[in-house]
Amino acid sequence: MTIAPTLSSRDAQFVPTSPQRMSQSIRRHNRAVVLRTLLREKVASRADLARLTGLTRPTISEVVRGLIGDDLVFESGQRHNSRPGKPATLLEFNHEAIRILAIDLSDRAQATAALVGVDGQVIERSTRAGVKTEGEMSEATVAFIQELTAALDHPLLGVGIAVPVDSVAAYDPSRLTASVSDVLDAPVHIAIDADLAANAESRYGATDGEFLLVRLGESTSTAIYTGAPSADDVPPTARELAHMLVDGDAGAVCRCERPGCVHAWISTPLLTARLDAARDADARRHIRSEAGRRLGTSLAVISSALDLPRVVISGPEGVIDDDFAAAAGDAMAAVAQTLFQPIPGVVTASTVSDAVLRGAAAHVAASELQRV
Numbered sequence: 001m002t003i004a005p006t007l008s009s010r011d012a013q014f015v016p017t018s019p020q021r022m023s024q025s026i027r028r029h030n031r032a033v034v035l036r037t038l039l040r041e042k043v044a045s046r047a048d049l050a051r052l053t054g055l056t057r058p059t060i061s062e063v064v065r066g067l068i069g070d071d072l073v074f075e076s077g078q079r080h081n082s083r084p085g086k087p088a089t090l091l092e093f094n095h096e097a098i099r100i101l102a103i104d105l106s107d108r109a110q111a112t113a114a115l116v117g118v119d120g121q122v123i124e125r126s127t128r129a130g131v132k133t134e135g136e137m138s139e140a141t142v143a144f145i146q147e148l149t150a151a152l153d154h155p156l157l158g159v160g161i162a163v164p165v166d167s168v169a170a171y172d173p174s175r176l177t178a179s180v181s182d183v184l185d186a187p188v189h190i191a192i193d194a195d196l197a198a199n200a201e202s203r204y205g206a207t208d209g210e211f212l213l214v215r216l217g218e219s220t221s222t223a224i225y226t227g228a229p230s231a232d233d234v235p236p237t238a239r240e241l242a243h244m245l246v247d248g249d250a251g252a253v254c255r256c257e258r259p260g261c262v263h264a265w266i267s268t269p270l271l272t273a274r275l276d277a278a279r280d281a282d283a284r285r286h287i288r289s290e291a292g293r294r295l296g297t298s299l300a301v302i303s304s305a306l307d308l309p310r311v312v313i314s315g316p317e318g319v320i321d322d323d324f325a326a327a328a329g330d331a332m333a334a335v336a337q338t339l340f341q342p343i344p345g346v347v348t349a350s351t352v353s354d355a356v357l358r359g360a361a362a363h364v365a366a367s368e369l370q371r372v
Contacts (some may be wrong), residue, residue: 027063030055034063035369038073038093039118045079045088064091072097095119099154101186102360103144106164106193107316108132108218109269113144114354115152116361118369120204122354124148137163138179145184158187158368160360165192165221165240189364192238194223196359197314197350201225203362205312205352212308213350214241214299216268216315222299224306244298248290265294268316275319285323292324296331296347303345304336314350325349 033053038044041052050060067073074094078087095117103113114125126147131140141161149156159180163173177188194215201207202225213223215238224237243256243263252270254263264270271291278284295313303311311332313325329347352358 030059030063031067032369034060034067035072035093036366038091039365039369043076043090043092045090047088049091093118095121097154098157099123099152100157100361100364101145101148101159102162102357102364103141103159104162104193104356104360105131105137105140105167106162106215106217106356107268108164111137111140111144112357113148114357115148116357118157118361118365120200120358120361122357125357134167134175137167138176141176141179142183145180149184156184156186158189158364159184160196160364161188161190162193162196162356162360163190164217164219165194165238166219187364187368189360189367191360191363192221192223192236193217193356194221194238194314195236196363197352197355198223198225198237198312198359199362200352200355200359201312201314201350204355204358205350207310207312207348207350209310210308211310211312211345212299212303212306213312213314214295215356216266216271216313216320218267218269220263220266220295222302224308241298246294246297248294262294262298265291268319271319272316288319288321288324289327292327293331295324296328297335299328300332300335303332309345311345311347312350313347314352314355317353320349322349 033055034049037049037052041048044052046057046060046064049055049064050057053060064073068075072094073091076090076092079090081087098118100116100118101113102116103111105111108131109129111128111131112125115123117123126144128140128143131137161176173190176190180186180188194213197215198213201211201213210226213225215221215223220241221238222241241262243254243258243261245258245260246262246265247260249259252264253259254261254267256263271287274287275284278287299311313320313328325347332347
C-alpha cells in the first residue's frame, strides 16, 4: 500500500477559506446534525430539534425546509397534547429516500449482501458460497452490486463492506475499493466485522454504555465499544482473539495447528459441525456450554484488564444462545477469582439479527449523511 508523503510545517502553506465555501460547509454540517438527530429520535418537532442540536430556531427552519425539498424529511402530523396554542408539527426522516448496500465477506463459507434502509431495516438480500481469497472477495462484491442495484429505484448512499479480522494483513483493501469503483460510482467504507457488529449492538441492541464485543466466526475477534452511536466513524478496535490453549481437545485443530486451541472450540464452522452431529437438544446444549466455557477462560484476563461492565457475544444465529453466554460468564468469573482479579461484568448473547450487515449500513450512514 502506498503511503502519501506528508508535509512538514515549513512546507505547508496557509490557504484561506472563502466565505462562500465556509458557508457551504456550515450548511452541510447543520444538515448532517439534523438528519442524525431525526434518525436517533425517530420523531421530533422543529422546537425539539433546536433544543436537541443547539441550533437556532431560524437555522432549524431553513435546514428543515431544504431537507423537505430534497425529500429526505417529511411532516408526519401534529403532536397531540393538552397545552394551549397551536400543536407542534412533527418531522420524520424519510427512510424510503435512500438505500445502502452492505456486504459481509467475513464468513468464508458464505458471503452475504443486502440493501439496507438508513433505519437499519434489511430490505433485500443475496448470498454467495465459497468466498475465501482476495480475488473471490472482489468477484463476489461485483456480483452483489450488479444483482442488488440492477432494479434499484432509490439513491444509493454508499457501500459498506465487512471483512474478517485475519484478512486485513493478507490483502490491500484499496483493491476491493477499486473493484467497486469499476462498476459503481459510490463511496466505499471497509471495516472489520467485529467493529461493525459492535456498532450495530450499540444502535439496535439492548446494551447501553461501554462493552466488549466478541464476534464468533471462522476467526473470532473482539472489539471495544466506548463511544456514542452517533459518531461519524467506526473506531478500529477489532483484534483477533489470542490463540490460547485451553483444557481439553476439541477434536479439531485450528490453523495455528495446536490441539486444544480455543479457536478449535469456538470457530463457527467447527462448532456448527459439532452441533449438526449432536443427537439431541441436551447434547447440543452441552456442546454450546463447553465451547462457552473455553471462550470465557480465554477472555477472563482481557475482560478484567479492560474493566468493561459488559461482554456481548455475537455470532451466527443458531450457534450462540443464553447457555453459551452463561457458560462463558461463569468461566470468566472462576478465572478472575483464581487470579484475585475483579469479577468481570455481565456476559450476554447479542439479540441483534444481521448485526454485521446492519452495522456496515450504519457506518456508511454516519459517514455519508453529512454530505447529502
